[in-house]
Amino acid sequence: NAGVTQTPKFQVLKTGQSMTLQCAQDMNHEYMSWYRQDPGMGLRLIHYSVGAGITDQGEVPNGYNVSRSTTEDFPLRLLSAAPSQTSVYFCASSASGGGQPQHFGDGTRLSIL
Amino acid sequence: GESVGLHLPTLSVQEGDNSIINCAYSNSASDYFIWYKQESGKGPQFIIDIRSNMDKRQGQRVTVLLNKTVKHLSLQIAATQPGDSAVYFCAETYSNYQLIWGAGTKLIIKP
Numbered sequence: 001n002a003g004v005t006q007t008p009k010f011q012v013l014k015t016g017q018s019m020t021l022q023c024a025q026d027m028n029h030e031y032m033s034w035y036r037q038d039p040g041m042g043l044r045l046i047h048y049s050v051g052a053g054i055t056d057q058g059e060v061p062n063g064y065n066v067s068r069s070t071t072e073d074f075p076l077r078l079l080s081a082a083p084s085q086t087s088v089y090f091c092a093s094s095a096s097g098g099g100q101p102q103h104f105g106d107g108t109r110l111s112i113l
Numbered sequence: 114g115e116s117v118g119l120h121l122p123t124l125s126v127q128e129g130d131n132s133i134i135n136c137a138y139s140n141s142a143s144d145y146f147i148w149y150k151q152e153s154g155k156g157p158q159f160i161i162d163i164r165s166n167m168d169k170r171q172g173q174r175v176t177v178l179l180n181k182t183v184k185h186l187s188l189q190i191a192a193t194q195p196g197d198s199a200v201y202f203c204a205e206t207y208s209n210y211q212l213i214w215g216a217g218t219k220l221i222i223k224p
Binding site for chain 2: 040090092105107
């Protein structure tokens, strides 16, 4: 059972570079989301999607873009990386939004130099 | 804004004892609460959830208690084992699609 798969697991970028963090789930979940987790803190929601073709902003969306062309995939794009975006990024999915537990990937550890 | 917080950042418990991890929430309109466990280098793992129309729910070795009067949530782990060492997060629904997370409590198991 693959669940939620995130790639890459680690990435180092230079300030100003762009990149895409990949997220795929094989549970046919409608709801997907991206979080960032900074040291000693809880997760903060970046963007989420309630189904293919529908996305919305979370608590900290600035500097990130998302798209949802299929149910399975929900990539997160960093437009112009900044040191403040150094963090661990988690993708999650659930059958619906609130009221259902979310299943998480193992994260992408991103460092911006 | 609304927030979910934890009373203790670190909790040390003797192996075999029961653990109690506490969480305060501020949004009285929240109707769904979740506990997650996060081991080092891993994503959060769902433990147990509870809806606002309940005050207690039990799982395997875990119990969640909800006190809506004082807006308090707790996670009880029975007969704590070394594998229970992790950071535990509580979270509440902010809207139908968003969860607000607390900062986490690190549970340390003493042999």
